[in-house]
Amino acid sequence: MMSETISGGHLVAKALKAEGVDVIYTLCGGHIIDIYDGCVDEGIEVIDVRHEQVAAHAADGYARITGKPGCAVVTAGPGTTDAVTGVANAFRAESPMLLIGGQGALSQHKMGSLQDLPHVDMMNPITKFAATVPSTERVADIVSMAFRECYNGAPGPSFLEIPRDVLDAKVPLEKARIPEPGRYRASTRQQGDPAAIERLADMLAHSEKPCILLGSQVWTCRATDAAIDFVRTLNVPAYMNGSGRGTLGPGDPHHFQLSRRYAFTEADLIIIVGTPFDFRMGYGKRLSPTATVVQIDLDYRTVGKNRDIDLGIVGDAGLILAAAAQAASGRIGDVVGKRKAWLDELRAVETQAYEKRLPRQHSDAQPIDPYRLVHEINEFLTEDTIYIGDGGDIVTFSGQVVQPKSPGHWMDPGPLGTLGVGMAFAMAAKQARRDKEVLCLFGDGAFSLTGWDFETMVRFDLPFIGVIGNNSSMNQIRYGQAAKYGEDRARVGNTLGDIRYGDFAKLLGGYGEEVRDPAEIRPALERARESGKPSLINVWVDPEVYAPGTMNQTMYK
Numbered sequence: 001m002m003s004e005t006i007s008g009g010h011l012v013a014k015a016l017k018a019e020g021v022d023v024i025y026t027l028c029g030g031h032i033i034d035i036y037d038g039c040v041d042e043g044i045e046v047i048d049v050r051h052e053q054v055a056a057h058a059a060d061g062y063a064r065i066t067g068k069p070g071c072a073v074v075t076a077g078p079g080t081t082d083a084v085t086g087v088a089n090a091f092r093a094e095s096p097m098l099l100i101g102g103q104g105a106l107s108q109h110k111m112g113s114l115q116d117l118p119h120v121d122m123m124n125p126i127t128k129f130a131a132t133v134p135s136t137e138r139v140a141d142i143v144s145m146a147f148r149e150c151y152n153g154a155p156g157p158s159f160l161e162i163p164r165d166v167l168d169a170k171v172p173l174e175k176a177r178i179p180e181p182g183r184y185r186a187s188t189r190q191q192g193d194p195a196a197i198e199r200l201a202d203m204l205a206h207s208e209k210p211c212i213l214l215g216s217q218v219w220t221c222r223a224t225d226a227a228i229d230f231v232r233t234l235n236v237p238a239y240m241n242g243s244g245r246g247t248l249g250p251g252d253p254h255h256f257q258l259s260r261r262y263a264f265t266e267a268d269l270i271i272i273v274g275t276p277f278d279f280r281m282g283y284g285k286r287l288s289p290t291a292t293v294v295q296i297d298l299d300y301r302t303v304g305k306n307r308d309i310d311l312g313i314v315g316d317a318g319l320i321l322a323a324a325a326q327a328a329s330g331r332i333g334d335v336v337g338k339r340k341a342w343l344d345e346l347r348a349v350e351t352q353a354y355e356k357r358l359p360r361q362h363s364d365a366q367p368i369d370p371y372r373l374v375h376e377i378n379e380f381l382t383e384d385t386i387y388i389g390d391g392g393d394i395v396t397f398s399g400q401v402v403q404p405k406s407p408g409h410w411m412d413p414g415p416l417g418t419l420g421v422g423m424a425f426a427m428a429a430k431q432a433r434r435d436k437e438v439l440c441l442f443g444d445g446a447f448s449l450t451g452w453d454f455e456t457m458v459r460f461d462l463p464f465i466g467v468i469g470n471n472s473s474m475n476q477i478r479y480g481q482a483a484k485y486g487e488d489r490a491r492v493g494n495t496l497g498d499i500r501y502g503d504f505a506k507l508l509g510g511y512g513e514e515v516r517d518p519a520e521i522r523p524a525l526e527r528a529r530e531s532g533k534p535s536l537i538n539v540w541v542d543p544e545v546y547a548p549g550t551m552n553q554t555m556y557k
């Protein structure tokens, strides 16, 4: 009797299924078609996009939204190089995804086969793991190994190239190692050194002016409940950044945003959770030199980097915050009551900053003040709207004003600052969470990098509300040129056409509108919501105003 056989592509699909991956993002190529055939058997959806960068960003986005690893499959050579930016973005953003690239046949190794490139060498510096699959029997085994590596410390991407003959060959089923779901990797959640937790509890008991920054890993670790419990039990004001935004909703008595610099200057205890001392934190220089600084992170390499700390704890944000809250609550005394004055002080700073900006947020000016646009978006968001920012200056405005109403409902590229993530993140978010509304704010420059994938949104019936803050410029860069070289030399390499992106949306089968009157922003957003289609509301904003963050050029400091 002939034994049952299985091909490499079908083994890939089995390994993806074992991981709970229910969709791959891809752009086709002859090297990888056997994976599609395997996906048909395993019931894995195949979403084919218009550029491989989008496939990789979508896998990153899928991981962020679902808590499962994302997967993109691209062909050899240019398919893989096109996806490099998406992998790099996931690397800096600590997002667990697997990129599978095709490769020429092993039998033609280094003979000059079509689309042959040294993919593994290219991917090594921007992944946690990059390898070639050497034989068909080991395809599923190595895919599971790549997933295991995604969760080593802070998560991140892995890359595998699978030569065409390895993928296409069939081997007897019993010769292939096929790891079983739930049986080939362990949880990597770490609780932190118990002695360090004790020290943190003591610090919390003695602090009169503590504050905490909840970074992206709070969402990665799904530590929302632990973080909320921590700040409420110990009465600690919380700031949020990256994917940590939305951990506490706006209006929560412990939710603070605009007084962060003041808090970092005045606090006696600063707890940094799951975000590095990188440019977004002024490399740690903006924290008071006299404050006690505690850093909690999944990655030992991040702790104490760029700035000395008083206490570092490596591990899972949720487990550590829960343990610290429990240890501290018994020894806290009335210090919690004493912190009321501190919270009131911060609230006053917060309110003052908010009121100062309010006239701009209500501005009736034409062309539209970007503050008015982001204000209208903020008012429009519901608890079920996932907000995505993809652009330069316009997104810098939104970072100040837009507050997601729920945890995990904020997506930005992360510290790589990659323009062009928006369409892919919208695709992944809507596909993974059909029950959610997705709103993406694009700069016109950012939109045009990957905007053709609006067509994919239409083809797969993935409705979302796209808003373009259109200033016909790469304005964030233009500001720096004007400041450095003068206004008369500022318009070099940054000026875009006046494009009616609303018409572009209609051309591709979506809903579109042009908005020039600020009073029309809200109704246009409502109509986009009602349309039930992928949409683009093209809002013409004033190109002559810049966000404070752009004017301070904080991203370079």
Ligand SMILES: Cc1ncc(C[n+]2csc(CCOP(=O)(O)OP(=O)(O)O)c2C)c(N)n1
Binding pocket: 390, 391, 392, 393, 394, 395, 417, 418, 419, 420, 442, 443, 444, 445, 446, 447, 469, 471, 473, 474, 475, 476, 477
């Ligand atoms: C892929 C990529 N290319 C270039 C840049 C550099 N960059 C940062 S902001 C910016 C301008 C973006 O223009 P737009 O999206 O229209 O936003 P605006 O600043 O005009 O509001 C550019 C080109 C980048 N961050 N990412």
Ligand SMILES: [Mg+2]
Binding pocket: 443, 444, 445, 469, 470, 471, 472, 473, 474, 475
């Ligand atoms: Mg622009």
